[in-house]
Amino acid sequence: MMATQYEGNKTFTIFEKEKEQPSKNEVRIKVAFVGVCGTDVHIYHGMMDKRVNIPVTIGHEMSGVIDAVGEGVSDFVIGDKVVVRPLDDRKVKPSDKGFNHICEELKFIGIDSPGAMQEYWNVPAFVLHKLNNDTDLKLAALIEPLSVATHDVRMSGLQAGETVVILGGGPIGLLIALVAKESGAQVIVSEINETRIAKAKELGLTTVNPMQVDVVAYVKEQTEGRLADVVFEVAGVQSALDVMTEVAGIRGRIVMVAIHGEKKPVDLFKFFWKELKLIGARVYEKEDYEKSIALINANKLPFEAMITDVQPLSNIQQVFENIDKNPDGMKVLMDCSL
Ligand SMILES: [Zn+2]
Incomplete structure (x- = not known):
């Protein structure tokens, strides 16, 4: 499979690696599209080198299809279209008062742990939201920023x-x-x-x-x-x-x-x-994702026009360089199968 890594110093590398079997309570997603977020651009510029674990695969605005299911996962099957709500709130404490999305020990998946800018991505099942069979995966990559x-x-x-x-x-x-x-x-x-x-x-x-x-x-x-x-x-x-x-x-x-x-x-x-x-207001909660998924499925708003470019993932270096040259674009997506 193809994977990419941020290496520091405004540099991404592309490499081949073996697909990993999902661990217990994990799934493997075949990533369809990944959007470039302002945060990803910050990482590329080296502004978050102290936080990210270089070399690191970044990316959190994505859509995909479940490709393998680990032991203990019962709510999802191979072939389900999904998006990830990239908040790892497993270390939630009583002092977080139930506001898990902004808990003190929140880890953001795709920044603090490996992200979606690769062909296949293993994630814990609790971050998944299921889409309809006919959901447009290109538009679905907007669900994270829409949330x-x-x-x-x-x-x-x-x-x-x-x-x-x-x-x-x-x-x-x-x-x-x-x-x-x-x-x-x-x-x-x-x-x-x-x-x-x-x-x-x-x-x-x-x-x-x-x-x-x-x-x-x-x-x-x-x-x-x-x-x-x-x-x-x-x-x-x-x-x-x-x-x-x-x-x-x-x-x-x-x-x-x-x-x-x-x-x-x-x-x-x-x-x-x-x-x-x-x-x-910071990030999103489950119900915000559900609302966004409903909006994308209804497809009455001009979401298509928010996507200003779609490039192959193998062009990742060029994609980030172009965003620097043309920062006025809206959403740039990368097709992770190319
Ligand atoms: Zn984002």
């Missing part, structure tokens, strides 16, 4: 008819926009990059460019002064932190999706004045 979006929207408590402002129109921002719109919200995406603005428009979304338009004034005008009921901060930059407290209306909820690696100034007075709420 970030369904989780974020669920955490926001979004109601139909509410106004949502999304700060940042990258892959996650646009998936949040699609999920929020599908929930019956009025959605406005704030983004500065023209390629991403064009993609958002192609997806049928309303956009505003803060370099050209005063976003707060624009949202005010669109809402008869009520401003946003929910703001998703997906940009991770100071200007978004400045706008989020301005563009949120009375009792507005702000969901922190972006990962801010350091402390940054936030206008806390606005939290007092407008009784705002700040909500943290």
